[in-house]
Amino acid sequence: MVQNEIKRREAIRGHSNNNFGRFSSKYPYSKKILCGVCGDYFRRHAQYIKGEYTRTWVCATHKLEGNEKCNQIYIREKYIEDAFLEMIRRLVEDFQTVKATLRENIIT
Numbered sequence: 001m002v003q004n005e006i007k008r009r010e011a012i013r014g015h016s017n018n019n020f021g022r023f024s025s026k027y028p029y030s031k032k033i034l035c036g037v038c039g040d041y042f043r044r045h046a047q048y049i050k051g052e053y054t055r056t057w058v059c060a061t062h063k064l065e066g067n068e069k070c071n072q073i074y075i076r077e078k079y080i081e082d083a084f085l086e087m088i089r090r091l092v093e094d095f096q097t098v099k100a101t102l103r104e105n106i107i108t
Helices: 002-011 058-067 078-093 095-107
Strands: 043-048 052-059
Touching: 002 058, 043 058, 052 058, 078 095
Parallel strands: none
Antiparallel strands: 043 052
16 A cells, blocks of 8 residues: 555656655645646745745746746735635535535435
8 A cells, every 4th residue: 555655646746857856735735726728736836026925826837847838827825725715605605505416416
C-alpha cells in the first residue's frame, strides 16, 4: 500500500525542472483548482500587491513557462475563499434539494 501511495504521489508531482517538486496537500486548495485556459493545476504563490504581502494562486504553467504558454491571471486567495464560502452557503440554503438529489443517487 505504501508503494502504491508513493507511485500515486509521483504521478501528481509538482512542476520542477530540477525534480524537487513534490506532492503537497499543505494548503486547502492544493490540487483542487484547475486552470480554465490550459488545464494545469494552480499552485499557491505569494506576492506584494501595492506594498502588501498577498497570497495568490497561479496556474503552474503560467508561473513556470510564462504568458506565451498560458495567459491565466493570478487569483487572490481571499477571492477563492469567498467563492468557496458562498457555494457552501448556497448548498446549506438549498439543503433539502441537495439531500433529495443525494438520496436519489444513492438509491439508483
